[in-house]
Every structure is written in structure tokens, then in C-alpha cells.
Amino acid sequence: MRFIRAIPLLFFCLAVGATAAGEPAAPELSSLHGKVVYLDFWASWCAPCRQSFPWMNELQKRYADRGLTVIAVNVDHERADAEKFLRKLPPAFQIRFDPDGDLARRFDVHGMPTSVVLDRSGKARYTHIGFRNADAAQYEQQIQQLLAEH
Amino acid sequence: MKPRFIALCLMGALCLAGTVLCTACSSLGVKPWQRDLLSRRDMQPGGSRLDDAIDEHMYFSKEASSGGRSFGGGGCGCN
Amino acid sequence: MQLESGGVNLRGKLIAASCALLGSAPVAHAQTHDVVDTINRALADWQLDGAVAYYHENGRIQAVEPVINAGHELANGGQLDFNFTFDALSGSSPNGALTSRQVQTFASPSAKSFAQARHLYTTGSGSLPVDPNYSDARVAGGAGWTVPLSRLMRATLGGKFSYEDDFYSATVSAGLERDFNDKNTTVSVGVNSENDFLQPIGGAPAPRSDYTLFEKGGHETKHGLGVLAGVTQVMSRNWITLANVSVDRFSGYLNDPYKIVSIVDASGSPAGYVYENRPDSRTRRSVYWENRVGWAQGSVTADARYMTDNWGIRSETAELRLRWWLPGRDQYLEPSARWYRQNAADFFHPWIADSAPVPADLSADFRLAAFHALTYGFKYGCKLTDHLGRFGRDTTEFNIRLEYYEQSLRGNPAAPAASSGLDLYPKLQAFLLQVGFSY
Secondary structure (H helix, E strand, C coil), rough: CCHHHHHHHHHHHHHHHCCCCCCCCCHHHHHHHHCCEEEEEECCCCCCCCHHHHHHHHHHHHHHCCEEEEEEEEECCCHHHHHHHHHHHHCCCEEEEECCCCCHHHHHCCCCEEEEEEEECCCCEEEEEEHHHCCCCHHHHHHHHHHCCC | CCCHHHHHHHHHHHHHEEEEEHHHHCCCCCCHHHHHCCCHHHHHHCCCCHHHHHHHHHHHHHHCCCCCCCCCCCCCCCC | CCHHHHHCCCCHHHHHHHHCCCCCCCCCCCCCCCHHHHHHHHHCCEEEEEEEEEEECCEEEEEEEEEEEEECCCCCCEEEEEEEEEEEEEEEEECCCCCCCEEEECCCCHHHHHHHCEEEEEEEEEEEEEEEEEEEEEECCCCCCCCECCCEEEEEEEEEEEECEEEEEEEEEEEEEEEEECCCCCCEEEEEEEEEEEECCCCEEECCEEEEHCCEEECEEEEEEEEEEEEEEEECCCCEEEEEEEEEEECCCCCCCCEEEEECCCCEEEEEEEEEEEEECCCEEEEEEEEEEEEECCEEEEEEEEEECCCCCCCECCCCCCCCEECCCEEEEEEEEEEEEECCCEECCEEECCHHHHCEEEECCCCHHCCCEEEEEEEEECCCCCCCHHHCCCCCCEEEEEEEEEEEECCCCCCCCCHHHHHHHCCCEEEEEEEECCC
């Protein structure tokens, strides 16, 4: 339930972040509203992320027109490491950089990778710690269910 | 059992227990997203398994002690 | 090395393909189904490490040892590990007899009497008695299975075997690991059971029996049980520490069937030999502590082990290893050093006097003597990630390692009169050269 408390904070930061000079750590408010958001925390050193990226690519492609936005938040210390990873696994979704872990802390990340699924009203409905291809089907079902909601 | 060894074992056990208890205060350790260096192979206990196995074979055939090492934990902590 | 040549042949095509994928704009694309992709995908969950090591002791043993390790990540998060090694040894091995000014004649393990000249060997005056025809081939392998019981707990099951023409060994092991504090702390426990079957060449000699009587025959067994408990703790982003305590107990036939002990007369000259005998059980306890500290350009590993047993042996080991990444993070240098010291077993007797009864337990095996040993090592590694086109992974690497090992025996019983002035405990010097490849 900490996630619910985090959401207003997140939206506040979105507003601040959008206007701040330099790299915003949070996605823009306007593009999120009404969309189902799959927020994924990843790092270049996280081996399961090499499997989650191709799957998230498919996910974004398949459900973009139904209102899904995949945002992958990178927590690498060095931006260069993240960029090296992205060259090998080019993303079809948005990437944000959170090197100090502020967003990770706000979403109470307890493992890598962690994905938080927000519904159309911005409420965090599911949190997954870790990623396995075997679980992908179940995650997709959850997203379909949230997309069906209005 | 030699007293010196018992003393060492007790010290070891106290250190281990103390470590585990201290970590409950979460002052020791890192956040899950701060494990970049720890995920490197040279930073993982057991990261040099092949070299260690070859060395162990050499030392086992020349010395009276062997083993005692084992690995668990560390790494990127993923999944 | 099939894979490597495949990568080189397709290099041009791969570079063109990977260049097309560069760029920061998100691109929806279809994967090209070329051979490299198929191989990469098939091996995506595998980690392969292989090496060939060459070991050479000054004037004694040499060995060649290829090793391969394969790790496979399972879909459920578990892990399968396999390893396989083969080694061929040859050279001269000390037989336990004392260096003497007299010329000494010995019989090979396969000899049935001193009448068969082709099975005899002679040691010159002042030389360490060694069996010059020592040769052995060994095949060993193992497998391990890590089963995730939950996100924070794992069970491990393992087995390994070793096979030589005079020795077979099989070990099974089981363990449990549990993470705490967001995986900053890991506690593990394990047990293992080993069963060894010895079939010495020429048969197992009757312990403490007269060497010249050839009282040999039959096979022997020994059994070991061990437990281990450990804690791994992440101290900071840069530092991880780990501590283990382990106890093991071996019982059964613990002798070296080929080793003898010299009996010397009043003047100190060899008057005969007896086969060694060791207690039929050995309990060992050890404490191990390891630390790894890392930063962007490298890491340091420092570990120490203290071991004691009920044979009176105490040993201390300390190791230091430095990993230094060269600028560009493609290559690394890794110097290392190890210091080791042990004291002699209670029943270590490099020789016994014929005036006294033969002790219940006795051995002249230098492995049980008092000595300290130093190892200096240097390793060079080169990541091949960017040199094999799309074939290279983060873990693809070539490495080469050289180690120098030196053992100095000190604090052991002095020579009997007739052998005084002779070097009874020659320094052992050996080097290890290893070439490896990881994928």
C-alpha cells in the first residue's frame, strides 16, 4: 500500500521533472493519464533483464494502441553501461534514467528487476520481483485485464 | 577438541551471529539496485571456480589441508 | 574451438548486421535468423569455461589437466552445473624412504619380489628416494543442481566421481541456502558423503609390515562425512564478506599404499623399511573467511583459512588476489599470492631407529611434514566480447595463468648420524601454466 502513497508523490515529481533542466527521472504526467503503465526497473548488470527486454518490446508493440505504455527505468551507476546494454537490446519503449535510485526507492524496489503495473487511474495494481520467461504469460494476462478496465 | 580451536569457533560463531543480527538494522548491505559491482564475476564468491578447482587439486596432492571453502550468496541478487 | 572459427568466418556479415542495429531510436525489428543467432540463442542460458593446465615439479611430477565447466540456467530459475576433468601424471614420486649415502634399491608397486629386475629401481648416494616410473591417469566429473524453493531459498544437490586405475571415489552432497535482508545476507548449510574404493597396484600392503616380505593383497575402502555452514554478507556496494565453518571425518583405510618408512641402525644407515600406517580415522575442522572489495577498475580478494585435525596437524592459509582492469576494460591483469603453513602430523617419522619398536602409526610422507609454502601467480585475461562479432558475450574471454609454487620443509626431525649433512627435506618447486577460454 506504500505504492498508493507514492503515486501522488510520483505525479508531483513528474511535474517537477518535466520542467527541470537535464534528464527528468519520471515520465511526463500528461502522457501517462488514462494509460496502463508497465514500469520496469532494470540495470545493465541484471541478467534476467536480457530476457525481459525482448518480451517488453513485444508487449509494447502488441498493446500500444490499446493504451499500454512500457517505461523502463534504468538504475545503473554509469550511464555508459546502460547505453551499452541498449545497443545490444534496442528498446521499442521509453527509457528513463534513475542513477541515484530515487524512483526505485519511491517504488520500494526489493529485487532486480522489479516491475510495477499501474492502471489507467495511476494506481499500482501489481508488483513483480524478478523476471522469468515462464511467468510472462501471467503478466500479460494481468495487463490485458487492466487494459479492459476503463 | 583443542581449546584454541573451540575459542576460534566461538569467535567465528559470534561474528556470524552478530553480522546477521546487525543486518536486521539494515545498516549493513545495499539496496537491490546498487549491486552493479557485486554482480561482476570477480566479485562473486565462487567466481573463479575453475582456477580454484585446479589449484585445489595441486594443493590437495602436496599438502595436508584441503577444502573448507564454499560459496553461496553475493552476486547481482537478481530474481 | 568449433564455435570460434564459425564466428570468424561470419565476421563481415555480423559487423554489417550489428552496425544496422546501432542507434538510440527505438526500432521495432525482426531478428535475422542466421546461424550465429541460433547458436547464441541455444547457448543463451549456458556458461562454459574450459582450460588446460600444465603442472611441472622440479625433477618430479608433471601433469597435464584439461578441465571443462558448464553451467545452465533453468527456466524455473534453477541451475545445473557440470564439470569434467582428465589428468595424466608422470614422473618421480618420493616413496618415503630416507635419503642416505648408501645406494638403495627398491621394488615398484607391481613387483612381487626383488628377483624381478625390471621392477626394481635404484636411488644413488645422497639422493631423495623416488619411484621414477610413477604414472597415473585420472578422470573426474561432477554435477550440481540448484533448485529454487522460493525467491529467497534454494536447495542444492550434487555428486562427483573420480576414477584412476587404483582408486575410485564417489561423493554426494546436499545443501540449503536462505537469503535475508533483501539478499544482503545469505546463510548456507551443506553435508557431503564420500566413498572411496582403493585397489592399489600389487595389492594393499599389510600396514607396518617388512617391505622385503611383499605382504600385499586385496583392496581397501574409506568413507568420509562432512558438514559445512556459512554466511555471506554484503557490507557495502564495494565489499562482500563470507565466513564458513566446516567439519569432516574420514574413516577406513587412510594410508598411502605405496609409501614406506626407513629403519636405521645405530650408525644411522638404512637397515630396512616398513610400510606406513596412519590412524583409521581423521577428523578435521576448519574456519574460512573471505573478503572481496571491488571498484570500477578492479577488485581485491583476501581470504584466510585455519584448519586443525586429530592427527596433530594445524595449518594456516592466507591468499591475496588483485584484479586490475586495464583502461578500456577489455583486458585484466591478476597477480596473486598465497602463504601456507602446516606443522607435522603426530605420527610423522621420516625414519625410525631399529632399536625401538615400530610405532603403531607412522608415515614419512612429506604431505604430513612441517613446512611452509608460497605461491606467486599471475593471470592475464582478455574479453573477446567485441572481437567475435555478434558471437561475443559479456563473459567471452581468453585467459592465461602462470603460478609458481614453492614448499620449504622446516622444523622436521634431524638426520640420523650417517645421513647428517644430506638434504633430507629438499625444497619442492613447481610451476603451473594454464590457458583458458570462457564463453
